[in-house]
Amino acid sequence: MNNDLLFDFSVDKENKTVYMTREFNAGLDLVWEAWTTAELLDKWWGPKPYVTKTKIMDFEDGGRRFFAMVSPEGQERWFIQKFSAISPKTHFKTYNTFADADENPELPGSEWDYKFSEQNGKTKVSITIYNESLDRMERMVEMGAIKGCAVQYDQLEELLAVLKLKV
Amino acid sequence: MRRDIFQAIADPTRRAIIALIALQAMTPNAIAEHFDTTRQGVSKHLRILTECELIKQEHKGREIYYQLEIDKMKEIDKWIEQFRKIWESRFDRLEDLLAQLKNRKNEQ
Secondary structure, three states, rough: OOOOEEEEEEEOOOOOEEEEEEEOOOOOHHHHHHHHHHHHHHHHOOOOOEEEEEEEEOOOOOOOEEEEEOOOOOEEEEEEEEEEEOOOOOOEEEEEEEEEEEEOOOEEEEEEEEEEEEEOOEHHHHHEEOOOOHHHHHHHHHHOOHHHHHHHHHHHHHHHHOOOHOO | OOOOHHHHOOOHHHHHHHHHHHOOOOOOOOHOOOOOOOHHHHHHHHHHHHHHHOEEEEEEEEEEHHHOOHHHHHHHHHHHHHHHHHHHHHHHHHHHHHHHHHHHHHHH
C-alpha cells in the first residue's frame, strides 16, 4: 500500500527481543498524538476485524492505558500498558500485560520502548520489545488468525477501487 | 507447565545442543562429550528442550537418541511472521488515519 515508506521488522530470538521501525507520511505532532490519545488509538489499534476500546487512559509517568480488543462476536480481551520514561514527542516506554476485565494483570509482561523522530516531513517510529515470550506472541496471533483473511479482503477492495477509477 | 520456546533457545548451551543434533541424532553421552558441564547439567538442558518439543527421544536398542524436531523450529518462525503481519496491518491503519487527519486539518 505505502511501498515508499520504511517498514523494518526483526527478531533476536536468543535475546527475546523484537525490533520494529515504521515511517509515516505525517508530521511528528500528529503521529505522537495518534500514539498517546485514547480517541485516536482506538481508531487504528485494531487489528481488523477487532475494535479497540480504551477504558482508562492516563498518559503520564506511572500512569496506564487499560483497554480491550473486541472481536466481531463481542468477545473482549483486556490489556494493560503502564507508561514510564515519557519525553514528549521523542520517547516513552510501556510495560504490557494481558489482563482480565477487572484489571488484574497476568505477569510477567513485556517491556516496550518507543522512539519518535521527524525528518523531511516524515515521522519514524522505532519500537523495541524486550522479554517477549513466544507464548504471548501466540496468544496475540490466535486473536489475529481471522484477521489474515480480513487483510486480504481489504487489499482486494483497494484493488477494486483502483480498477474502478481506471474504467 | 508449558515452557516458553524463547526461553529454551535463550541459553547458549541449549543452542549448541540444537546445532549439534541438527546434523545427526545423538545419545546423551555423545552430546555430553562436547561440553564442559556435567552429565547432569546436559541432562537438564535435554529435558527442557524435550518439554518444549524442540527435540525428541528415540529408542534404538538399549540406547536413547535425541533428534531435532524440525517442524517445531519452523513453527517459531511462523508465529513470528504472523505477529509481524498484525503490526503491519496496524501500521497501515495508522497511516490511513494520519492521512485523514491531515486532510481534515488542511480543510479547516
